[in-house]
Amino acid sequence: MIRRIISAIDERIKLLEIYREQMSHYMVPSGLNFWYSMGAVLIAVFCIEVVTGIFLLMNYVPYTKEAFESVTYISNTVPAGWLIRRVHAVGANMFVLVLFLHMFSVAIMGSYKKPREIHWFVGCFILGITLVTCLSGYLLPWSQLSYWATTVATSFPGSIPVVGDWLVYFMRGSNIVSQETMGRFFAMHVSLIPFTLLTLISIHIFVMRRTGISVPPWTDGTKKMPFFPHFVIEDLKIIYFFLAVLFVFVFFYPQISFPPDALDPADPLSTPAHIKPEWYFLANYQMLKLVPNEFLGIVLQGIVAFLIFFLPILDRKEERMAWKRPIFGTIIFLGIIAFIILTIWGYCS
Amino acid sequence: MTETDIAKRNFLTKLVGGVLGVTAVIFAAPFVRYLIPKKNSGDANILTSADGKPVLEKEIKENSSFVGFSKSGPTIIIKRDGKLRALSAVCTHLGCLVKWIPNEGVFFCPCHAGKFDANGVNISGPPPEPLTVYNVTVVEDGTIALEKS
Amino acid sequence: MNIKIDAKKYFIPCILFLASCFLLPLAFAEDSACLSCHEDVAKDWRESIHAENGISCHNCHGGNPKNIDNAMDPKEGFIGKPSEAEVPAFCGKCHVGVKENYTKSAHSINLTRGGPNCVTCHTSHKQKRANISLISKNLCAQCHSFERAEKIRNAMIMSETEITELEKRMEALRIQGHDVRPAKNALFATRNNFHRLTHVVNADLILKETTGINTEIKRLKAEIAANEATEVKRKIFGAIFIIFLLIGALIFWWYRNTILSE
Numbered sequence: 107m108i109r110r111i112i113s114a115i116d117e118r119i120k121l122l123e124i125y126r127e128q129m130s131h132y133m134v135p136s137g138l139n140f141w142y143s144m145g146a147v148l149i150a151v152f153c154i155e156v157v158t159g160i161f162l163l164m165n166y167v168p169y170t171k172e173a174f175e176s177v178t179y180i181s182n183t184v185p186a187g188w189l190i191r192r193v194h195a196v197g198a199n200m201f202v203l204v205l206f207l208h209m210f211s212v213a214i215m216g217s218y219k220k221p222r223e224i225h226w227f228v229g230c231f232i233l234g235i236t237l238v239t240c241l242s243g244y245l246l247p248w249s250q251l252s253y254w255a256t257t258v259a260t261s262f263p264g265s266i267p268v269v270g271d272w273l274v275y276f277m278r279g280s281n282i283v284s285q286e287t288m289g290r291f292f293a294m295h296v297s298l299i300p301f302t303l304l305t306l307i308s309i310h311i312f313v314m315r316r317t318g319i320s321v322p323p324w325t326d327g328t329k330k331m332p333f334f335p336h337f338v339i340e341d342l343k344i345i346y347f348f349l350a351v352l353f354v355f356v357f358f359y360p361q362i363s364f365p366p367d368a369l370d371p372a373d374p375l376s377t378p379a380h381i382k383p384e385w386y387f388l389a390n391y392q393m394l395k396l397v398p399n400e401f402l403g404i405v406l407q408g409i410v411a412f413l414i415f416f417l418p419i420l421d422r423k424e425e426r427m428a429w430k431r432p433i434f435g436t437i438i439f440l441g442i443i444a445f446i447i448l449t450i451w452g453y454c455s
Numbered sequence: 456m457t458e459t460d461i462a463k464r465n466f467l468t469k470l471v472g473g474v475l476g477v478t479a480v481i482f483a484a485p486f487v488r489y490l491i492p493k494k495n496s497g498d499a500n501i502l503t504s505a506d507g508k509p510v511l512e513k514e515i516k517e518n519s520s521f522v523g524f525s526k527s528g529p530t531i532i533i534k535r536d537g538k539l540r541a542l543s544a545v546c547t548h549l550g551c552l553v554k555w556i557p558n559e560g561v562f563f564c565p566c567h568a569g570k571f572d573a574n575g576v577n578i579s580g581p582p583p584e585p586l587t588v589y590n591v592t593v594v595e596d597g598t599i600a601l602e603k604s
Numbered sequence: 605m606n607i608k609i610d611a612k613k614y615f616i617p618c619i620l621f622l623a624s625c626f627l628l629p630l631a632f633a634e635d636s637a638c639l640s641c642h643e644d645v646a647k648d649w650r651e652s653i654h655a656e657n658g659i660s661c662h663n664c665h666g667g668n669p670k671n672i673d674n675a676m677d678p679k680e681g682f683i684g685k686p687s688e689a690e691v692p693a694f695c696g697k698c699h700v701g702v703k704e705n706y707t708k709s710a711h712s713i714n715l716t717r718g719g720p721n722c723v724t725c726h727t728s729h730k731q732k733r734a735n736i737s738l739i740s741k742n743l744c745a746q747c748h749s750f751e752r753a754e755k756i757r758n759a760m761i762m763s764e765t766e767i768t769e770l771e772k773r774m775e776a777l778r779i780q781g782h783d784v785r786p787a788k789n790a791l792f793a794t795r796n797n798f799h800r801l802t803h804v805v806n807a808d809l810i811l812k813e814t815t816g817i818n819t820e821i822k823r824l825k826a827e828i829a830a831n832e833a834t835e836v837k838r839k840i841f842g843a844i845f846i847i848f849l850l851i852g853a854l855i856f857w858w859y860r861n862t863i864l865s866e
Contacts, residue, residue: 161490164489181782184492186485187489190486339860343853343860346478346852353849357842357845357846360781463863474851477848478848
């Protein structure tokens with residue numbers, strides 16, 4: 107029966123041709139390891155975030171006086187609300203983690219090199235937008251943690267000379283984090299950003315398909331396997347593994363996304379002790395604390411971001427094996443060690 | 456390929472399909488449950504105003520009416536000779552809310568001029584059935600409890 | 605907020621400095637002018653539960669905490685240090701229920717003959733959160749044998765333990781995202797009713813009143829237990845689902861390695 111429907115559609119729009127082209131006869135190098143599945147994990151987690159987000163949207167109220175209550179309502183009264191909320195919060199963390207892993211493997215394997223520079227640029231934009239998503243989403247529950255972490259995060263541009271104050275005012279919609287801030291963060295988080303991310307991810311996958319996936323540096327790329335079902339099932343395997351990790355945290359350790367400050371409604375008149383941003387911002391935060399001049403700190407971070415973004419232009423050698431790229435290897439290694447140390451330091455301080 | 460190979464292949468393929476199917480069902484379940492809100496059947500059926508606050512008996516003046524909410528929906532309550540009478544405010548014709556006209560002693564529906572008498576019986580116009588009447592009990596704290604009669 | 609550029613630069617370090625130096629409530633209970641002279645009292649007060657909740661010198665003693673010149677001016681409401689007999693009324697300004705119970709007690713009747721007032725057991729400035737350890741030999745046996753105090757302590761210890769236990773369980777649930785506010789408030793009220801009761805120092809009366817409190821405790825216990833059972837159920841479902849995902853991954857791996865290998 108299904109076969110008849112499929113062949114009827116195929117007669118009209120040649121569906122099976124697309125299937126063959128893109129799935130069963132599309133060949134990928136056969137040495138792909140699990141690092142190559144990080145992209146698929148990201149797509150899966152992105153879909154989970156969008157769907158859980160839509161459902162949360164049904165009950166969430168983006169008004170400062172009611173936001174926290176609406177989230178409490180979702181977590182306690184709405185059937186399965188607790189699960190959807192936890193998945194959304196923990197899933198966001200997992201998305202950033204896997205994104206870092208994905209960028210790491212692409213950098214190490216030199217997959218950003220010609221002809222795949224565009225993928226890297228688009229990917230960096232995706233990273234930036236993801237961090238903005240996390241920042242804007244963080245404010246929405248309007249807890250003590252939300253309010254004060256956002257206050258700290260949005261006050262950084264203030265140290266930029268001339269435009270700093272105006273930038274902070276622009277980001278917040280007023281002098282302090284308030285309903286205006288919530289309004290714009292909410293609109294951004296639920297509409298602008300999902301559409302932007304969807305577009306960027308589509309472009310990212312499109313150019314990846316056009317150039318073909320990068321050949322693992324330790325093979326010569328002659329042996330191939332069909333994308334569907336061979337590589338798809340590899341992707342699924344890794345996706346299921348990461349979902350298992352996600353749900354371990356969702357069910358057994360949700361506190362990782364909800365420290366005590368996240369359980370109290372925002373009080374603009376009292377800052378809790380030990381307020382600090384989420385783990386992915388800790389390195390930036392700690393670094394800004396160490397550098398004596400805040401503006402200098404921001405400039406330095408800007409330079410690092412610039413260098414990361416333009417990596418494919420700065421590193422144009424063709425060599426892709428990691429151990430044959432000593433300069434690059436050293437820089438990446440030191441950079442990652444610094445990031446980890448700063449993150450741990452930021453966490454402990 | 457031998458027979459056992461084919462059988463094994465079929466089995467594994469079905470297994471993979473099964474895993475994907477079960478995952479889809481397990482994923483869908485919480486979302487479906489989320490969409491079906493709990494009925495709070497435990498709460499008493501109290502007449503409330505639009506913002507959810509219970510209406511007190513003393514707030515309803517003699518020979519006047521009040522339209523509020525109860526578990527059964529919009530409810531109109533009138534006070535005549537000191538006694539409270541509560542009926543469903545939803546006109547049985549097409550669902551508009553009725554008004555109480557004290558001078559005429561009727562409930563009047565502004566949409567198609569349907570009329571109900573003080574007991575809710577449809578007396579004129581298109582409404583096909585009478586309004587549902589509720590039994591009123593005034594609770595000690597002054598709130599008004601309703602029960603289908 | 606008109607903050608100049610200079611102040612903005614130090615905004616973050618300032619916030620951090622404040623946050624790390626001052627505990628939240630101490631930032632609230634601002635340093636009164638009083639503390640500049642009465643440092644010894646200040647030291648005790650800083651450890652107290654009053655300080656933790658932002659209750660400062662002027663809240664009990666009156667006066668102006670902001671200006672050292674008229675800090676002790678009666679026109680600013682300063683009432684100074686209460687005499688021994690005035691202490692119950694002094695503390696009873698806020699702790700009304702406790703004072704009512706105390707006034708009915710043998711302690712109050714004997715106050716002028718050397719009996720205890722509030723600060724005898726709770727100290728004047730170093731009060732900690734009240735718990736059953738206050739009914740102790742070294743406090744109660746100062747004036748009479750510990751026997752009668754022990755009777756009261758035994759009457760109360762079960763309920764006290766239950767309340768403390770419930771508080772811990774509620775906090776564990778709260779951390780997992782449960783909204784325990786109604787239950788927490790009910791427990792807080794119960795605990796206060798209960799502690800207020802001690803002050804009649806009459807074991808039989810206490811036992812009588814305790815039944816009502818115990819009913820409430822039982823109700824709250826049932827509520828907490830229900831929430832905990834839900835958590836356990838969720839975790840079981842979670843564990844099953846996680847194992848299913850891992851088995852799924854294994855099945856995919858098996859499929860890939862056998863059927864799809866070249």
